[in-house]
Amino acid sequence: xxxxxxxxxxxxxxxxxxxxxxxxxxxxxxxxxxxxxxxxxxxxxxxxxxxxxxxxxxxxxxxxxxxxxxxxxxxxxxxxxxxxxxxxxxxxxxxxxxxxxxxxxxxxxxxxxxxxxxxxxxxxxxxxxxxxxxxxxxxxxxxxxxxxxxxxxxxxxxxxxxxxxxxxxxxxxxxxxxxxxxxxxxxxxxxxxxxxxxxxxxxxxxxxxxxxxxxxxxxxxxxxx
Numbered sequence: 001x002x003x004x005x006x007x008x009x010x011x012x013x014x015x016x017x018x019x020x021x022x023x024x025x026x027x028x029x030x031x032x033x034x035x036x037x038x039x040x041x042x043x044x045x046x047x048x049x050x051x052x053x054x055x056x057x058x059x060x061x062x063x064x065x066x067x068x069x070x071x072x073x074x075x076x077x078x079x080x081x082x083x084x085x086x087x088x089x090x091x092x093x094x095x096x097x098x099x100x101x102x103x104x105x106x107x108x109x110x111x112x113x114x115x116x117x118x119x120x121x122x123x124x125x126x127x128x129x130x131x132x133x134x135x136x137x138x139x140x141x142x143x144x145x146x147x148x149x150x151x152x153x154x155x156x157x158x159x160x161x162x163x164x165x166x167x168x169x170x171x172x173x174x175x176x177x178x179x180x181x182x183x184x185x186x187x188x189x190x191x192x193x194x195x196x197x198x199x200x201x202x203x204x205x206x207x208x209x210x211x212x213x214x215x216x217x218x219x220x221x222x223x224x225x
Contacts (some may be wrong), residue, residue, distance in 0.1 A: 002037030003224040006030050011217045015210075024097050032086075032093040039085035039133070040078075041224060045188060046137045046144070047077050053144040056151045092126055127200070134196055138189055145185035152178050191223040 010022065010030055022030065051074065156174040198216040202208045 001224075002033055003041055004221055006034035006037060007217060008221055011214070015214065027096050028093045031096045032089055035089040035092070036082070036085045038220075039089070040081050042134065042137045042192065043081040043085070044078055046140045047074070047081070049141050049144040049148075049185075053147050053151075056148055088129070095122070123203075127203070131196065134192060138192060141185055141188055145181050148181055149178050152181075188223055191219060195220040195222075 152174040156172055195216065198212070198219060202212060202216055205212075
């Protein structure tokens, strides 16, 4: 909800021509809310996938005593995600200004209702940091999803002779779970990867078109929606 409201509402207003509706404090708040909520959404989705993958492996789950520690681990992990993303983005938010205060930097290309005075070097460093963290999350999501699919496939093969005697026409629980996992990870990776590519493309253009900005916002809002 935070990702959609902090990105969608300002861009909708900007699309109707209201490009100076936020002052400097509003720009800092919207930028920080969007970056933090997007990072937390990305991280917690990967954590959920990781916890599910661990729970499907009985040996690892027993070794970590996950059934008794799971609620505490999840709460602590989510709290650390909020703190980490807040600390990373709060330092960058000080460079964000209102739309009338700065005209020449690249964040204005992505957030057309705000601007920033990030230097080229600092912008490149932050882009690399975000690219690295996003890449880690996408890789973790892929690895855990593949491991869950393999575990479910092996389990389905082990119990197949039991189900074959019942002659049940229904789809097995493992197949339905596998389809759900594959749909989730496909949407997760494709939306986030495409959004990252479009954002990078926009920052490299001198004067990106409005339709390209709108498509970037739409794609970035795809998975949260």
